[in-house]
Amino acid sequence: MQTRIVRGNHARTARTTFALVALVSAIILSITLLGTTSAFAIARTTVLARAQVRVDKPVPYSQSKYYAGYRTDCSGYVSMCWATGSSYNTRSFYKVTHRIPVSSLQPGDAMLKKNYHIKLFYGWVDEAHTQYVAYEASNNIIAGTRIHSIAEDLDFGYIPVRYDRITGSAASRNLLQNGAFKVWAKSWGKNPDQPVWWQSTGSWWETVATPRTDTYRSSRRSLKLTNSSGDPSAFTELSQSAAIVSGAEYRASAWAKTDSDPRGLELKLTYLNAAGESVAETTTTGDSSGINSSSFRWMGVRMSSPADAVKAVVTVRLARGETIDASGTVLPGTSATLDDISLYRPYISASIIRSRTTAYNGTTAVVSGLVSPKSSIGATVTVYVQKPGAGWTKLATTRVYASGSSAKWRGKMTFSRSMRRGIYRFKATVVGIPGYVGTTTSIASIRLR
Structure with a gap:
């Protein structure tokens, strides 16, 4: 690991038994998450977890069919997320919600237009709060996540509402959003879906980051970062920043695996001052953590934030190189699969x-x-x-x-x-x-x- 301070810029039975246990566990989990029985209160994190179940196990939109006790249209979807016990519609949600200011929107609230549509608010995309991510089920479209303009929605007649029985959740220790790459969203009419809150550089987005559902650690998705460039100096990056306090030790980490040379996979933690200048950074590479193609392995760095640091940036960089496939053929380009990227806030x-x-x-x-x-x-x-x-x-x-x-x-x-x-x-x-x-x-x- 390299650290530098910068001042300036920048068994068959066993298998069968295991399968049965896994199946029973999955059924129990689905019943637990999607059962119609409503608790007196429901935490915001639980609301989002219930919403994600329908994204991971897509169910076609229908105003007459039911899944896990709830109608599979937009209102039934939000009713399921809130565990209301029955399926409300856009005309009856007033019985279990109340209007709130736009500035008070929190994950698990909703945007509602009577007689038209309702969508679950997940979070703001930008610091200016001009766009937000929503979980929603729309006509002829399965439940998913999409990006919307708050101004356009308000002009169109949407109002922000809050479920009467929703409660707060403890703040996550991970300062990064969407570190498990569960949320991929797009604006209407635009492709492809993007891992929300992550920024990329080095190539066109659609050739850099793609979702994977065949391999993952904690959720049902991971991210494949690809560098297909033939330029030896080319790289691709995936990064996210978060506000931090000075004088505290933070730890950045990621779980990764790669068929390529692990020396080309880099994890970096950078501290920025109020002017956006880099004041300290530390890095590690995949070979230092034994990253390989067999399974996800952990790689991480830690460093105390300087006195003038106000923000931290966690970056995963992939250098251009070569990949040897199963037949021994040397192919240009590199790739790595990433999951559970974190920036942990310190404990008192x-x-x-x-x-x-x-x-x-x-x-x-x-x-x-x-x-x-x-x-x-x-x-x-x-x-x-x-x-x-x-x-x-x-x-x-x-x-x-x-x-x-x-x-x-x-x-x-x-x-x-x-x-x-x-x-x-x-x-x-x-x-x-x-x-x-x-x-x-x-x-x-x-x-x-």
Whole structure:
């Protein structure tokens, strides 16, 4: 791995048994995801997961047929995504939704035009929020994802709505969107589908990135990156940027496999300042991670962001080269299959210590610890205790506070005279702050004698 700092610019029974188990598991998963029974609330991530099932297992559009308990037209599709329990239509969605401002649109909401169409909002394509990705089932078209102009939709009479029982979901630790390449979309009348939120350079898009459904890691899709150029200096790239905080260590990773020379496959993490200039970068190549053609293998880099960094760019680059096929024929060009590309935000670091290892009835013990980064000051801390023979319960809620040049948390417990003797275990959770994921400390134990 190379790192540089830049200042300036830029068994048959067994198989049968396994198959049966897999089939049963798939059936259970489908029932779980698509069952008509409605929970009192449904998380946004669950809504999107249900939407993706119909994309991965295409069902023809119909205003009279049903799949998994829901009609297979646009309204039935969104009803299924929201797990409403029955199929609504564009005239009756008002019973289970309410209007929201465009600025409040979040994944799992919808764009609705009464007596016409409804589509599920997945997310904004650009920072200016002029285009968005939608899950939808349209006349004579199976469910899929497409890109739309928000201005054109509003002018046409669409209104943004929110399902009354939808709830928020925890933020993903992965800062990159569509890292598993589940979402391929296009604007109406344009081809081919694109892996949304990813940018490519080096050649025409349709010759660079194509979806694969015959091999993948986590979802039912992966991406094949191809460099068919005969120019030895030519390369193709796939990249995505994300806002980050300075002074924190981030890890970029990808799962890949290739029939080509793995030395031509590169993963790069670049930090940019507010002016868009490269201030630091680190790279690794496929041969360093043992990337080959047999199975997906992990490759990754990590690096702390400089003080002036505001954005990180994760890039996969494929150099021009040669590929030897199964017959031994040397072919020009290279390709690699990619999946689960990530840029992981760092965790808050929090420790735990105890003021004593042994306590007696009538005494008090303090549990405390250091928290990093210092910007965690003010973050909520929940302290938990596990009493002898019992489960974990909340002891107290407090906040991270400043102590000199450090950030700390503190909690205490008084052992009353009636409390049972034995081992008391303590831990604390610190909620996430901008740029960092929340964390849970290790466990500290105190014996009550």
